[in-house]
Amino acid sequence: MSQESSSVRRCRNCQTPVSGEYCPACGQREGRLDLHFTEAVGDVVGEVFTWDSRLWRTLIPLLIRPGFLSAEFNAGRRARYMPPFRLYIVISFVMFLALSFGTVNTVNLDLSGEDEVVQVVSAVNESGSAGAGDPPGNSAENPGTSNSLGESPEGGAGKAGEDSDQALFDIGVDDDAPRWLQGVADRIETNADRVNQDPSEYIDSLIDHLPQAMFIMLPLFAALLKLSYFFSAFHYLQHLVFALHYHSFVYLLYLLDLILERLGGKFEGLLAVLLLVYLPLALRRSYASGWGGSIGKALFLYFSYGMLLLFGLAFGAILILATL
Secondary structure, three states: OHHHHHHOOEOOOOOOEOOOOEOOOOOOEOOOOOOOHHHHHHHHHHHHHOOOOHHHHHHHHHHHOOOHHHHHHHOOOOOOOOOHHHHHHHHHHHHHHHHHHOEEOOOOOOOOOOOOOOOOOOOEEOOOOOOOOOOOOOOOOOOOOOOOOOOOOOOOOOHHHHOOOOOOOOOOOOOOOOHHHHHHHHHHHHHHHHHHHOOHHHHHHHHHHHHHHHHHHHHHHHHHHHHHOOOOOOOHHHHHHHHHHHHHHHHHHHHHHHHHHHOOOOOHHHHHHHHHHHHHHHHHHHHOOOHHHHHHHHHHHHHHHHHHHHHHHHHHHHHHHHOO
16 A cells, blocks of 8 residues: 555645646646756747747737736636736836837936926937937927027027026925935936936936836726726726736737837837727726726726826936936
């Protein structure tokens, strides 16, 4: 009896008796104790190029069947598809990696003027009209704009040029403000001048922190969904899963846009339409909403989440400027 029990092959993870390639209890794949490099590469290649793999069973409906993956998750049919969080991590990693290779370090902080406000803080794509040496808003096509030092196009000195002691970036902190706030303001003013001279460090820092910033926005998008469906039976985790799927689609659409642009195609209008109609279709299928409710909630999400993105990314840009 003891010899029979000792001959039974057991899962190394949970010790359940295993008769096939996979453990029936935990699903771990059984094989040799020493996994060779060629086997690991083969597993990865098989996952990518096997048509029936979970990757393709997830990506295809993500693109052409809005809300299908979230509806399947809510219905408990999850084993066939890549988990939502893993899907988001993979697609966002590839998208932000492509973004880091496709951005030129061009920034213009035009901080002079009567209202002393930031006029331009921009990263210019390689396909943009401004050259790497020409700040946006200071090109031949825009002769009427002032340059980053506040000089007028006629060559006369602007407001910043009239007073050589005036800082390029004045955020208007009063003298009676707390000392720590004055210190932050001074640091922002100093760094703004440095960024105008050499924006590469600032742009690199913006791109490096963009994935974290967007990841923080995910639970806020889910919270807006919870607010939209406040009286429904859906709980927050289901809204978060929808947020992961929706953001994965947006990133994947951006990747497709980059690929089509490299191939010489111009499909910005079509992709914008796809992005506009995807959300109400996804809400309708995932939450079983009517057309009116889906469109109304989509408009609410576009506006509210757009405002959150605007203020969140602007706050992040200023915070990075203060910590350079």
